[in-house]
Amino acid sequence: MDRFQLDPTITYLNHGTVGAPPKVVTEYQRRLQDQIELQPAQFLLRDLADFEANGNPARPHMRVAAEATADFVGCDPDLFGFVDNATTGASAVLRSFPFEAGDEILITDLGYGGVNNAAEYVAKRAGATVRECVMPSPGAPVDDFVTAAIDALAPNTRLFMIDHIAAHTALTLPIERIVQACRERGVVTLVDGAHVPGAIPLDVEAVGADFYVANLHKWLFTPRSCGFVATTPEWASSLHPTVISWGYGNGVAAEFDLVGTRDPSPMLTTPKAIEIWKQWGGDEIIAYNHDIVWRGAHILADLWGSTFQTPEEMVGPMVFVPLPDVFQTRSTDEVALRAELWHDDRIEVPIYWHKGVLGVRVSAQIYVDDTDIAFLADAINDRRPS
Ligand SMILES: Cc1ncc(COP(=O)(O)O)c(C=O)c1O
Structure with missing residues (x-):
C-alpha cells in the first residue's frame, strides 16, 4: 500500500x-509538468505534436509516448491515438462513423451506460437504431456468450459495440471469437477495452476489431486521464477525435495528438508507467x-x-x-x-x-x-x- x-x-x-x-508515477508526472512550465509555448505548440504530418517536429513528445504504448498494447502507432478515457474514445468512433438511416448499432446488456448513451445519440441523428443483445448470466459457459452475440446479429447490424471486460459483472468476454464472427458477416466492431490494458494480456491486432478503445489509467498505472483509440488502415481516414483541431485530415496521429491546449502530462507519462508496471x-x-x-x-x-x-x-x-x-x-x-x-x-x-x-x-x-x-x-x- x-x-x-x-x-x-x-x-x-x-x-x-x-x-x-503509484506514487513513483505521479511524481514523474509532476516533474514533467514542471518541465512544461519552463517554456510552455515551445513544449505545447512546437514540440508536442506533428499536426501537419510534415515531419516537424521530428520526434513529437506525443508520438514518443504513443510508440511505447502502441508497442505495449500490440498495434500500429500510426493507427493509435491518445484520448482522455474510454468514453471519449468510444464517442470519437461513434460520432465519426458513417452511419446511414436504417442502420442498427448493436450493444449488449453487459455494456457501460455512458458509452451506450453515445450510441443512442449518434443513432438518433443518423436515423439509425440501437438494439440491446441479451447475454447469458454470469456463471454460464463461455461458449454461450459467443452464441448469444452471434445470434443477435441482424441483417442491418452495421456496428457491434461490445466490452472486452464488462463493467459491472467484470466478465472477460471471448472477444476474438466474437470479433471474428462479426468480420465474417460484414459487421463492424467497436471493442470497449476500458478495463483491459494491464489487467489481462492484450494484443489489439490479434483481437482484430475495427476499433478498440481502452483506458490506461485503470490497470496500467498511468495518471488520469489517459486512454487510447486504435483502428485499422481501412477506417483510419474516417476516424476523427470528437474535438476537431489543427490535425484534421492529416491522419490518426496528427488528429489525436493535438486537440487544443490541454495538459498532456498523463499521456506523456505512459512510457514511465509501463516501465514501472513491468519492473514490479x-x-x-x-x-x-x-x-x-x-x-x-x-x-x-x-x-x-x-x-x-x-x-x-x-x-x-x-x-x-x-x-x-x-x-x-x-x-x-x-x-x-x-x-x-x-x-x-x-x-x-x-x-x-x-x-x-x-x-x-x-x-x-x-x-x-x-x-x-x-x-x-x-x-x-x-x-x-x-
Ligand atoms: C466497460 C467500460 N467502459 C467504459 C468505462 C468508462 O471509463 P472512463 O470513465 O474512464 O471513460 C468503464 C468504466 O468503468 C467501463 O467499465
Whole structure:
C-alpha cells in the first residue's frame, strides 16, 4: 500500500473504477509538468505534436509516448491515438462513423451506460437504431456468450459495440471469437477495452476489431486521464477525435495528438508507467490480481452461502460475487449498504444488481491481499438482516 497514495487505513477493493496510480508515477508526472512550465509555448505548440504530418517536429513528445504504448498494447502507432478515457474514445468512433438511416448499432446488456448513451445519440441523428443483445448470466459457459452475440446479429447490424471486460459483472468476454464472427458477416466492431490494458494480456491486432478503445489509467498505472483509440488502415481516414483541431485530415496521429491546449502530462507519462508496471512484475501482477479474486470469490461465496460459477477464463483482476440470499430482495437498499461498508468499515467496494442478482464487484491490485477479502466477508455477514 505504501507504493500508492491510497489512505492506508482503508480497504480499497475498487481499483477498477478509476484506477489508483503509484506514487513513483505521479511524481514523474509532476516533474514533467514542471518541465512544461519552463517554456510552455515551445513544449505545447512546437514540440508536442506533428499536426501537419510534415515531419516537424521530428520526434513529437506525443508520438514518443504513443510508440511505447502502441508497442505495449500490440498495434500500429500510426493507427493509435491518445484520448482522455474510454468514453471519449468510444464517442470519437461513434460520432465519426458513417452511419446511414436504417442502420442498427448493436450493444449488449453487459455494456457501460455512458458509452451506450453515445450510441443512442449518434443513432438518433443518423436515423439509425440501437438494439440491446441479451447475454447469458454470469456463471454460464463461455461458449454461450459467443452464441448469444452471434445470434443477435441482424441483417442491418452495421456496428457491434461490445466490452472486452464488462463493467459491472467484470466478465472477460471471448472477444476474438466474437470479433471474428462479426468480420465474417460484414459487421463492424467497436471493442470497449476500458478495463483491459494491464489487467489481462492484450494484443489489439490479434483481437482484430475495427476499433478498440481502452483506458490506461485503470490497470496500467498511468495518471488520469489517459486512454487510447486504435483502428485499422481501412477506417483510419474516417476516424476523427470528437474535438476537431489543427490535425484534421492529416491522419490518426496528427488528429489525436493535438486537440487544443490541454495538459498532456498523463499521456506523456505512459512510457514511465509501463516501465514501472513491468519492473514490479508485469505478467506476475496480472497473475497475482487474478489469483486474489479467483480464490477470493470462492471464499466469499462459501462464507456467504452464495453461488459463484463463473468460468476461470472469464475472470481477470475483478470478480462479481452474489451476496448472501437474505440480501437478494428488492427491499435491500444497495446504495445504503455500500455507504455503510464505507462509513463503518472503511471498505470501498461497488455493489450492483445484475439480472436480478445483487453482488459485489471486487477488484484486486498489488496492494490487496487475502485479509482484505476476509474483512469484506465478515463485514457483509455482520450486516445480514435478521
Ligand atoms: C466497460 C467500460 N467502459 C467504459 C468505462 C468508462 O471509463 P472512463 O470513465 O474512464 O471513460 C468503464 C468504466 O468503468 C467501463 O467499465
